[in-house]
Amino acid sequence: MKYLQYLGTPLLILMAIYLGAKGQYWAWVYLLILDTIIIAGDAFLGDDKSTPNYRYPAVLTALLYINLPTFVVFLILAVYMGGAASFPLFEQFIFALTGSDIHSAREGTVLWHLAGYVFTGGLLMGSALTIPAHELVHHKKKKTDWIMGNIMMAFTCDNAFAIEHVHGHHKNVGLASDPSTAKRGEGLFHFLFNASFLEHRDGWKIEISRLRKRGFMLWGFHNRMLQGYTSSTLIMVIAYYISGFAGLIIFLGITIFAKIFLEVVNYMEHYGLVRAPGTPVALRHSWNTNRRLSSVLLYNLTRHSHHHEQGSLEFWKLRPYPDAPEMPYGYLTTLYLVAFFPWIYRRMMEPRLEDWRNTYATKEEKVLMS
Secondary structure: OOOOHHHHHHHHHHOOOOOOOOOOHHHHHHHHHHHHHHHHHHHHHOEOOOOOOOOOOOHHHHHHOOHHHHHHHHHHHHHHHOOOOOHHHHHHHHHHOOOOOOHHHHOOOOHHHHHHHHHHHHHHHHHHHHHHHHHHHOOOHHHHHHHHHHHHHHHHHHHHHHHHHHHHHHHHHHOOOOOOOOOOOOOOOHHHHHHHHHHHHHHHHHHHHHHHHHHOOOOOOOHHHHHHHHHHHHHHHHHHHHHHHHHHHHHHHHHHHHHHHHHHHHHHHHHHOOOOOOOOHHHHHOEOOOOOHHHHOOOOOOHHHHHHOOOOOHHHHHOOOOOOOOOOOOOHHHHHHHHOHHHHHHHHHHHHHHHHHOOOOOOHHHHOOO
């Protein structure tokens, strides 16, 4: 059972495929069901503070991998809904899987229905691709995992994340120079644009430095930034082939929403926290939560304090640390609060930041918060 719980995200994607295959407004219906399950689950299922031992880690890695083919089916379905071309093999596959005739369902699917696929797809891409990819690119000594993580990130058009997050953010978290650490009082929109640009810039700096040290050409095959661009471009071409310009717009819309959700998560994971230069990263430099459902569906990303203390540790080894700084709610609830009511979130966090200053901060960090 402790292994099967991590099938939660793939099963939710299968539900998205089943309802999405009905066309029309069903993507919005799915989103309502998804939000209700996660937000209510976090509210009523309590915290998970267990640290079970796993004898078969390969099973857990496979449960990360399975997200990619499952989500790709939903992604193709979403792109297909925006076009007019017929693809009999895919249509027959979806009919066998769901019992729905997607060719007929597409005829009654209009613009606002397609918006449901884009918003839902962005949320699912963030949880089913970005988060497993985030886990896998941290497995730097496991080449297959690292490659799979980068393939996942190619679908999100954000391979720079795989470089900057591991080699930049984890070293600089809490410092004024870290673009992924939201400053106290910083507006969400400023953070979104600033972080997106600077993370990409820093990704290039890190990659250029790596290539020079290894004696590789900047514009050659070994450039991981160029590899990411090429892979993402190929996926865009396939989206265009499936449904033309409309399909490309749907795919890009999904990736944009996924990127927004990623940066909102970055915003809330470190909001207002500081670290004195030259000091080690500690549990206090991340906001943590042990909400049971968020932890299962997000592969213990919720145990963010321990993740930043030991970045290369696999998700099933992360400990809950109930004494670490706590987020106000589970991940999806907090994400929606930050995304739609950022001023309320900042006001809510003020007493928590004061408590952090009085309870966790060192003398140097208290000065930085002044």
